[in-house]
Amino acid sequence: MPIVTSAPIKIYDQEMFHKVDRRVTGFAFDIHNEFGRYLDEAMYQSELSRRCKAAGFDVVPELQITVSLDDFRKLYSADLLIDHGVIVETKTVSTIADSHRGQTLNYLFLSGLHHATLLNFRPEQVEREFVSTRLTHTLRQRYTLAFDGFKKLTPQCRRLKEALMSCLKEWGAYLDPLLYRDAMTHFVGGKEFVRRSVAVHSAGATIGQQKMHLLTDDVAFSVTTATHRPESVFDHQSRFLKHTHLRALQWINLNHSHIEVRTIEK
Numbered sequence: 001m002p003i004v005t006s007a008p009i010k011i012y013d014q015e016m017f018h019k020v021d022r023r024v025t026g027f028a029f030d031i032h033n034e035f036g037r038y039l040d041e042a043m044y045q046s047e048l049s050r051r052c053k054a055a056g057f058d059v060v061p062e063l064q065i066t067v068s069l070d071d072f073r074k075l076y077s078a079d080l081l082i083d084h085g086v087i088v089e090t091k092t093v094s095t096i097a098d099s100h101r102g103q104t105l106n107y108l109f110l111s112g113l114h115h116a117t118l119l120n121f122r123p124e125q126v127e128r129e130f131v132s133t134r135l136t137h138t139l140r141q142r143y144t145l146a147f148d149g150f151k152k153l154t155p156q157c158r159r160l161k162e163a164l165m166s167c168l169k170e171w172g173a174y175l176d177p178l179l180y181r182d183a184m185t186h187f188v189g190g191k192e193f194v195r196r197s198v199a200v201h202s203a204g205a206t207i208g209q210q211k212m213h214l215l216t217d218d219v220a221f222s223v224t225t226a227t228h229r230p231e232s233v234f235d236h237q238s239r240f241l242k243h244t245h246l247r248a249l250q251w252i253n254l255n256h257s258h259i260e261v262r263t264i265e266k
Contacts, residue, residue: 002069003065003066004065005064005110006065007063009084009085010083010085011113014114017086020086021115024052025128027048028044028121028126030051031048031051041121044092044121048090061080065107067171069166069183070187076106078107085113086117087108089104089116089117090121091121091122094123096118101131103176105133109172112136116130116132118130140173143258143259144257144258149260150261151265154216156219159188161261164180164259167179167184173256177225177254180223181223193214195211195212195214196212197212198210198246200244202243219250220248220250221249222237222252224252224253225254233251238264241266247265248265
């Protein structure tokens with residue numbers, strides 16, 4: 001599990017987390033009351049960090065998390081790590097969205113922590129949410145792989161399958177889907193070779209160029225996280241495929257602990 005954090009990590013139980021969170025959130029409300037809601041995100045983060053340090057907390061701004069496999073590396077950065085056991089993510093958005101929750105959950109999975117706090121300074125009152133998980137690295141290794149609908153059309157298709165299996169074996173499931181996609185891109189040829197434009201046609205005319213991930217000139221792959229109605233995603237990708245020169249698309253769907261790879265052909 002080559003996942004390395006730039007500072008030591010301590011696993012907090014729920015009681016200890018809430019004890020720290022109450023103090024940190026109190027500082028956030030004080031900052032909001034004093035400065036208002038229109039500062040840049042970096043300033044809220046800096047002032048929150050300063051007040052936490054002044055109160056005696058150990059604070060690591062921009063906790064670096066490095067994920068690696070062989071010669072592949074991807075770097076993540078969590079906003080604040082408080083007392084080595086609480087991740088705090090600061091936002092300045094209209095409202096906290098699922099993408100923010102997913103980002104924070106990914107940091108928990110990577111660091112091995114169980115609890116984090118999302119603080120949004122943009123609304124009229126500070127918006128706070130808890131993000132929690134009980135999934136450990138061991139539990140994230142309990143996934144199923146379905147290759148029933150997969151066809152090895154080219155040697156690159158076999159390399160794609162092997163790369164996916166290696167990533168899951170090393171890191172487990174549930175992580176940021178872009179992590180798996182970027183790693184597979186690396187192992188099947190690299191971004192410069194794989195990330196290319198594909199012409200989209202309608203009635204014999206080209207209506208534009210779509211960036212895709214290509215295994216060969218006529219076979220692409222995609223990564224999705226469809227948890228509800230994956231067949232609808234399959235259908236829409238099939239429609240898209242008909243309007244390109246591609247003959248096939250290798251579709252990888254990361255549905256939590258169930259990972260499926262299917263070949264979509266014209």
